[in-house]
Amino acid sequence: MVIKVFLASSSGSTAIKKKQQDVVGFLEALKIDYTQLDIASNEVNRQWMRENVPGEKKPTNGIPLPPQIFNEEMYCGDYDTFFNAKEDNAVYEFLGLTPPPESKRQVAEEEYQDEEDEVGDDKGEDNHLASEDEEELQKLEDEEEEQGSEEAED
Template sequence: MVIKVFLATSSGSTAIKKKQQDVLGFLEALKIEYAQLDIASNEENRMWMRENVPGEKKPANGIPLPPQIFNEENYCGDYDTFFDAKEENSVYEFLGLTPPPGFKKMDQEEEDIQGEDNLVSEEEEELRQLEEEEAEED
């Protein structure tokens, strides 16, 4: 199975470029085989992507923006759903792939602990910023 990432190589949008790079970089880091399909220079790719993104997943204007991700012919999602899967440590499920041997998905307790660690980090960051602001005022 090959993951297909539909993207626009000549997009003028820095946000789209960043999202595309994020998806490709993450797939490369996990050593997941994928194919890049350009919708900017290939009309067939553009039409196939538009026709195969499910209706409920299309934006109000009906034209889905890249990156759009498929496992062969099966729609996986767009950048936002990919990002959510990445955050939930469920990218393999999102992509419809079997995780490699030794891959351990965090259980709920580990996720809760990690979430608490993130809260502590956020509180520490806020405290550091307040201390910096107070130092600047002096």
């Protein structure tokens, strides 16, 4: 699977440039393979992007602005949906990818599942462990978010 990021290499908009840099920097920080496709210098890329952004995701003028993100031909979203996924520590899900085994989120989810499998039928115990696990998962997600933000700034 190839993540495709449609960018405009010669955008006059500072906001668009910053959004493009944010997406690319975050993908690089997570070591996610991606391909940059320039819509400013390549008409085929521009047409493909415009035709493949779903109608309900297009702005009122009908012309989607970069960055637009795809997993092969599957539309993932624009900068705003990417940003929301990043804030929710759900970038892998947003991109349609499985988190790597070493990611904090993946490890926490696996540990949570292992503990749930080991717990007996005592419902009070289940609820107590679930809330502890949710707190631990939230801590790990917060740490991952902070680390991702720091890496993106570098």
